[in-house]
Amino acid sequence: MNLIEKVKGLFAGKKAAAEAPAFSSSQKKSENIIEIKGITKVFDGVTVLDDLSLGIKRGQFVTLLGPSGCGKTTLLRLIAGFETPTEGEIYIEGVPITSIPPFKRPVNTVFQKYALFPHLNVFKNVAFGLKLRKIADPTAKKGYRKFTSEEIEKKVNRALKLVGLEDYGHRDVNSLSGGQQQRVAIARAIVCEPKVLLLDEPLGALDLKMRKEMQIELKKMHEDLGITFIFVTHDQEEALTMSDMVVVMNDGIIQQIDRPKKIYDEPKNAFVADFIGESNLLSGVMEKDYSIAFLGKTLPCVDKGFEKNEKVDVVIRPEDIVIKEGAGKGHFDGKVLTTVFKGTYYEMIVLASDYEFTVQSQIEYRPGAEVSLEIVPDSIHIMKKILTINKYIGSVTDEGVVSFCGGDFSIPTDGFETGDEVIVYVPFDAVELTDDESDGVICASVTQSIYKGTYYQVQVYTDTDEDFYIDTADEWDMDDRVGIRIDGAKVRLEKYLPEADEEAAE
Amino acid sequence: MTKKAKVFRPTAFAFPYLAVTLVFVIVPLILVLVYAFRGADGGFTLQNFRQVFTEPESLRQLGKTVGIAALSTAICLVIAYTVAFVLASQPFNKMAILALLFVIPMWINFMLRIFALQSLLSVIGIGKGFAAVIIGMVYDFFPYMLLPIYTVLVNMDKSYVEASRDLGANPVQTFFKVTLPLSLPGVISGVSMMFMPIFSSYAITKTMGNMNTTVIGAAIASLFENVNYGDYGYGSALSFVLLLIVLLVMFLGNLLSRRVTKAPKGGKA
Numbered sequence: 188m189n190l191i192e193k194v195k196g197l198f199a200g201k202k203a204a205a206e207a208p209a210f211s212s213s214q215k216k217s218e219n220i221i222e223i224k225g226i227t228k229v230f231d232g233v234t235v236l237d238d239l240s241l242g243i244k245r246g247q248f249v250t251l252l253g254p255s256g257c258g259k260t261t262l263l264r265l266i267a268g269f270e271t272p273t274e275g276e277i278y279i280e281g282v283p284i285t286s287i288p289p290f291k292r293p294v295n296t297v298f299q300k301y302a303l304f305p306h307l308n309v310f311k312n313v314a315f316g317l318k319l320r321k322i323a324d325p326t327a328k329k330g331y332r333k334f335t336s337e338e339i340e341k342k343v344n345r346a347l348k349l350v351g352l353e354d355y356g357h358r359d360v361n362s363l364s365g366g367q368q369q370r371v372a373i374a375r376a377i378v379c380e381p382k383v384l385l386l387d388e389p390l391g392a393l394d395l396k397m398r399k400e401m402q403i404e405l406k407k408m409h410e411d412l413g414i415t416f417i418f419v420t421h422d423q424e425e426a427l428t429m430s431d432m433v434v435v436m437n438d439g440i441i442q443q444i445d446r447p448k449k450i451y452d453e454p455k456n457a458f459v460a461d462f463i464g465e466s467n468l469l470s471g472v473m474e475k476d477y478s479i480a481f482l483g484k485t486l487p488c489v490d491k492g493f494e495k496n497e498k499v500d501v502v503i504r505p506e507d508i509v510i511k512e513g514a515g516k517g518h519f520d521g522k523v524l525t526t527v528f529k530g531t532y533y534e535m536i537v538l539a540s541d542y543e544f545t546v547q548s549q550i551e552y553r554p555g556a557e558v559s560l561e562i563v564p565d566s567i568h569i570m571k572k573i574l575t576i577n578k579y580i581g582s583v584t585d586e587g588v589v590s591f592c593g594g595d596f597s598i599p600t601d602g603f604e605t606g607d608e609v610i611v612y613v614p615f616d617a618v619e620l621t622d623d624e625s626d627g628v629i630c631a632s633v634t635q636s637i638y639k640g641t642y643y644q645v646q647v648y649t650d651t652d653e654d655f656y657i658d659t660a661d662e663w664d665m666d667d668r669v670g671i672r673i674d675g676a677k678v679r680l681e682k683y684l685p686e687a688d689e690e691a692a693e
Numbered sequence: 694m695t696k697k698a699k700v701f702r703p704t705a706f707a708f709p710y711l712a713v714t715l716v717f718v719i720v721p722l723i724l725v726l727v728y729a730f731r732g733a734d735g736g737f738t739l740q741n742f743r744q745v746f747t748e749p750e751s752l753r754q755l756g757k758t759v760g761i762a763a764l765s766t767a768i769c770l771v772i773a774y775t776v777a778f779v780l781a782s783q784p785f786n787k788m789a790i791l792a793l794l795f796v797i798p799m800w801i802n803f804m805l806r807i808f809a810l811q812s813l814l815s816v817i818g819i820g821k822g823f824a825a826v827i828i829g830m831v832y833d834f835f836p837y838m839l840l841p842i843y844t845v846l847v848n849m850d851k852s853y854v855e856a857s858r859d860l861g862a863n864p865v866q867t868f869f870k871v872t873l874p875l876s877l878p879g880v881i882s883g884v885s886m887m888f889m890p891i892f893s894s895y896a897i898t899k900t901m902g903n904m905n906t907t908v909i910g911a912a913i914a915s916l917f918e919n920v921n922y923g924d925y926g927y928g929s930a931l932s933f934v935l936l937l938i939v940l941l942v943m944f945l946g947n948l949l950s951r952r953v954t955k956a957p958k959g960g961k962a
Contacts, residue, residue: 269855289858290867296859302852306874315870316860379860 220245220382220415221266226275228261228439235261237439238275243383244432248409248416252426253436254462259419262436263385266417267296279382290319295376296385300392301368303360309371310356313343316379346378347371349408366397373408383415390425402429423463427451435459451504456570457644460502461637465534467508467544470639471501471569479569482540482641484518486562490569500570500639505534505545507566510558517561519544523552541641577613577655580683582606589680593651594629598675608683615658617677620645620669627670631655633663647671728929741930751912751931758908759938761823761898762891765830766838766884772831773838773883778872781846792843796836806833807900814901825901830891838883845879846872881950889939909935 219242228236236258243249251259264270266277268289276283284292295316303312317339321331334342347353350370360368369389376384386405390398406429409416420426426433427447435442435450435458443455454460460468471481476491481501493499514520521539533551537544539560552558581591583605589598591611603609624630631647634654638644645657647669655671663669732738745751779785780792798806810832814825853875857867891897895910909931916928 267855267859269858288863289855290861290863294859296856298852298856300850300852302850302856304853304856304871304875306877315857315862319861319866375856375860 218244220280221417222278222281223262223266224276224278226262226265226272226277228258228265228270229273235439236265236272239439239441240275241434241441241444243415243417246413246415247431248406248418248429249432249434250418250420250426250430251434251436252420252423252462253442255421257436258439259421259436260387263296263387263417263419266383267294267385268292293382294385295379295381296387297369297372297376297389299387299389301372301389303368303371303375305361307360308356309347309352309358309360309363310343312360312371313346313356313375313378314339315375317342320379342378343374346374349377349411350374351404365393366401369393369401373405377408377412377414381414383417384412386416386418388419388421390420390422398425405429427463435462437462453568454502454570457500457502457572457637457639460500460568460570465505465545465547467503467505467542468637468639469501469503469542470641470644471499473497473499473569477564479567482519482542484540486518486567487564488567488569489564490567493569493571498572500572502568502570503544503562503566504568505547506532507563508544508546509561509563510535510537510546510548510550510552511561512552512556512558514557514559517559519560519562521558521560523554523556523558525554526551543638577615577618579611579613579653580608581611582608583680587675589678592629592649592653592655594671596628596673596675596678598673598678598680600680603680603682610681610683612679612681613655613673614677615644615656617674618655618657618659619672619674620647620657620659620661620663621672622669624668624670627672629671631669631671633665633667633669636663636665638662725929725932728925729933731926733926738926741926742934744927745930745934751909754907754909754912755934757906758892758910761826761830761906761908762888765827765834765891766888768827769831769834769838769887770880770884773835774842774876774880777839777843777846777879780843781849786847792839795839798832799836803833804896804900807897811901821901821903823902823906826898826906829897829901833897834887834891837886841882841886842876842879845876849875878950881946885943885946889942892939892942893935 221241221243223239223241223243226236226239227234239258239262251262253259261270265272265285268284268287272285276285278284279293304315307315317334320334322334323330324332343356344353347356350373352367352370352374355363355367355371360371363371369392372389389405390401393401402425405416405418418426418429427450430447432444433447433450434444437458443450443459445453445455450459451463454463454466457468460466469481471479473490473493473496474480474485475495476493477487477489479486479488479490479499479501509517511517519539521537521544524536524538524543527534528551529547532547532549535546535548535552537546537558537560544560546560579591581589583600583603584590584595585605587597587600588595589600589609589611590596598611621627629649629651631649633645634648635646636643639658642658642660643662645659645663647655647657647663649655649671729741730737730739732740776795780795785791807829810829811821811825814820814828819825819828849872853871854867857871858864862870893910895908895914898906898908899911913928913931913935916924916931
């Protein structure tokens with residue numbers, strides 16, 4: 188397309204002259220356009236981003252993906268300059284930017300609700316940034332000049348053409364549909380020729396059909412413009428469709444950075460596997476290389492390098508399970524519980540070995556049908572367990588009583604003196620949750636509940652700001668208030684030496 | 694449904710108010726009109742209006758009224774906008790109590806406030822006169838100006854300001870290109886809530902002013918109050934002209950605010 192070539196030329200040629208001198212004079216041409224180093228952001232005592240580091244390659248379409256509250260939008264706002272980090276530094280082309288106000292940064296943002304100026308028409312909205320821009324001009328008195336109205340008109344019209352709104356310049360922004368407003372917002376940002384375009388869940392307000400269209404158009408725009416896009420979304424499908432690189436975040440920490448295919452095929456941990464796509468998540472034991480035991484069977488797999496008998500998480504994608512009619516034809520025999528038609532395939536819940544497998548197949552099996560499930564080595568993904576034991580710092584307050592996380596628990600204290608500082612190791616299955624808060628020694632709320640095949644792994648957050656992981660047979664709802672009791676016999680104590688264990692002190 | 698049920702429609706509750714309006718607003722207005730066009734002999738005349746536009750004293754008073762109203766409104770606007778802007782911005786916007794503090798004087802009796810202010814001013818050496826009148830106006834109408842502007846600013850979507858900064862506008866440019874235009878509806882309602890009452894009120898000028906600050910409202914009052922020199926016809930004509938000016942200002946204000954606000958935000962085609 189001729190137009191696209193022209194736009195490309197426009198963005199490539201004038202970039203250097205148009206930017207603030209600090210950025211154009213930077214000689215550093217590293218592969219990463221943005222370098223985020225050790226960023227921590229605390230809002231009112233809550234850590235939203237925790238010592239996060241990330242490099243973003245020039246020209247890539249990078250997606251920050253995660254559930255709401257994972258810190259992805261905060262990270263974007265830190266890059267845009269609307270927030271300042273509590274700790275850490277962000278570099279754009281090697282220049283530290285955390286002390287530079289947003290209006291001097293070489294980035295532009297497409298806002299979640301577009302934030303188009305209601306008192307300006309479409310043309311004036313798009314021209315807003317250009318009218319303010321100072322461009323280097325040695326012949327001018329002050330060494331710079333402003334764009335002439337002809338130049339502005341040309342650029343604005345070109346940007347409007349790029350987003351398919353050529354004849355909308357005179358229109359009132361409030362008279363546009365959501366999709367059109369979205370396009371104006373994009374035109375307004377790219378007309379400023381940013382080095383990095385930041386997009387904060389820009390498709391969230393659109394209906395499904397419109398969203399699909401805009402996904403394709405955004406992807407095409409990214410290819411045409413050749414600038415770096417950082418895209419924030421909680422929609423995993425959107426992230427996988429559009430990105431060159433996906434950054435999966437949770438609790439202010441990066442869980443995995445990878446290409447979309449790898450994120451899907453090789454999730455690094457249980458969170459990523461659970462968040463990206465449908466998956467069967469189980470707990471298993473790596474008996475030896477290429478051999479995994481779960482649900483009472485030992486199956487061949489393609490993974491190695493784990494310790495002998497290491498406890499691991501196992502992910503099996505529903506479309507990877509081969510389902511056959513009748514028992515005894517695969518690894519597990521089961522019974523279909525439910526069948527749902529999903530447009531191009533059937534999704535069935537199959538109960539086998541007390542685990543509810545989610546299975547996708549082109550062939551429909553009615554509820555109640557006897558089936559066998561075959562799981563080929565290639566489809567078994569094995570991930571290291573992030574945490575295998577809860578670890579806290581406490582002190583022995585009396586014989587048989589250890590105080591930690593704001594509660595006094597009865598734990599055998601043989602070999603320790605009253606007043607000793609101890610590290611308390613609490614296995615996941617030593618914790619018991621109680622429905623009634625007052626039945627527990629301390630109180631907490633449920634933050635996560637993942638089914639692991641034979642049990643649920645529940646994560647709770649105590650009122651004293653500690654995380655507890657619990658293996659339990661019952662499912663707990665998010666945000667449920669619970670009490671925590673501990674089976675003292677299963678807890679192990681260790682003498683606490685402050686300098687030896689900094690990690691546990693956190 | 695019985696017929697009886699039909700008689701008591703909700704609109705029936707509006708009738709008492711309608712009656713009061715009719716008796717105490719519409720009828721007096723008609724009386725004003727009648728008096729304005731009635732000569733001393735009881736017949737139709739335009740003499741009263743001729744007097745309004747030819748008498749130098751009344752024209753001067755009219756001009757003075759416009760001047761005082763415009764000046765005090767302008768001063769009040771600048772002060773109130775600054776206060777509203779600060780109250781609506783970051784650390785303060787979570788403390789609605791602060792805005793309340795500025796409104797509390799409204800709860801004190803109007804005349805009491807004026808007398809108190811006047812004695813305060815005379816203590817610091819500002820006697821009755823033009824300056825005292827302006828200060829009195831600004832002081833008295835401040836909450837009416839503050840509240841609408843504060844409400845608009847505190848409810849304004851912060852992403853507009855962020856978008857402006859993102860596009861390269863510094864804080865000053867952001868204020869004049871985004872915040873101020875978007876807060877104009879508040880400014881317009883604040884101005885009309887101050888400008889128009891000042892126009893017809895004369896309590897402040899009477900208490901805080903002197904011979905030189907007699908406004909048209911006071912002149913009209915004296916025409917009706919003074920038993921010996923009273924002139925109902927001339928007074929009514931003056932009132933009528935005043936009413937027309939207020940209507941004109943209201944009309945212009947509405948026109949402006951409609952142009953500024955256009956469609957509600959987030960409206961879709």
